């Protein structure tokens with residue numbers, strides 16, 4: 001049994017902590033208030049949206065995440081699935097990404113998909129846009145990430161593992177202090193804020209802000225999850241929907257912008273005639289942990305006991321389980 005300190009209680013840290021607890025390790029978690037900042041504000045599509053933009057290691061991690069969520073889906077009871085709003089959905093791709101998506105799906109045959117040259121209204125009657133071709137990716141897992149964060153927190157608490165409200169400082173200073181010897185392993189999963197902890201200049205991690213909008217519609221607009229150009233719409237049940245998301249390199253700017261509101265409302269009015277009937281609009285944002293490569297899931301090359309698990313950028317919810325499994329194998 002190893003003593004592990006996990007820094008950061010977003011989906012990546014919580015999933016890692018849970019995996020370690022399941023293996024009977026003793027886990028302490030630190031978080032400095034924002035518990036799951038990016039994770040709580042994510043969409044929750046358990047499938048990569050534009051994987052052709054990522055390197056092959058990231059693509060493999062995403063596909064592995066897709067398979068892991070299928071297993072996770074089967075393992076949960078119906079009431080647990082309802083608790084996190086985990087559902088099977090099809091993902092409909094229309095607009096500018098159809099060709100790239102078609103090519104990627106042909107190269108990655110693990111997922112069932114169909115390319116259709118017919119009117120989109122045969123699948124989604126409410127779309128008024130003249131869409132004559134689309135891709136239907138079958139059996140994607142969709143969930144509400146904020147609910148998953150709470151579900152994991154509850155599971156950890158049931159196992160006697162709580163989250164300590166503490167801001168962790170510079171890791172090099174910590175490694176020189178005597179209390180660092182309390183832990184056999186220190187796992188850094190602090191998302192977009194990781195550069196406050198690791199001062200290694202070769203590791204370039206920064207926030208890429210993403211804004212989303214939730215709304216209610218008069219009737220059931222969509223039954224499938226829809227990707228239209230670079231935006232997606234996720235049905236949440238009871239005529240609730242989420243549209244997202246922006247990709248903004250603006251540091252930790254925490255304002256909802258007029259540009260984001262405009263782009264979401266324009267997307268809705270391009271797709272649906274009854275856009276005036278959308279109400280209860282609410283805006284959210286999260287800071288994705290961006291690195292210009294695949295996520296860092298490895299040991300620090302100077303300190304055997306220091307383990308990295310950060311930089312999952314657009315796919316941290318999807319890839320949290322395979323990432324945690326990699327970390328688990330590093331703990332002796």
Ligand SMILES: Cc1cc2nc3c(=O)[nH]c(=O)nc-3n(C[C@H](O)[C@H](O)[C@H](O)COP(=O)(O)OP(=O)(O)OC[C@H]3O[C@@H](n4cnc5c(N)ncnc54)[C@H](O)[C@@H]3O)c2cc1C
Pocket residue numbers: 007008009010011012013030031032033034035036037038039040041042043044045046047166167168169189190191192193194196197209210211212244245246285286287288289310311312313314315316317318319
């Ligand atoms: C709008 C939007 C939509 C998204 N949609 C999807 C999607 O559909 N599917 C998907 O897979 N991914 C999606 N993502 C990406 C996903 O949200 C992230 O990749 C993932 O949440 C990263 O998780 P994390 O645990 O690394 O970071 P976070 O959830 O941000 O957690 C990091 C934690 O570390 C803590 N922390 C930071 N510094 C310190 C410190 N010094 N001491 C202690 N604690 C610290 C923070 O308080 C925070 O709780 C989306 C992201 C956004 C913004």
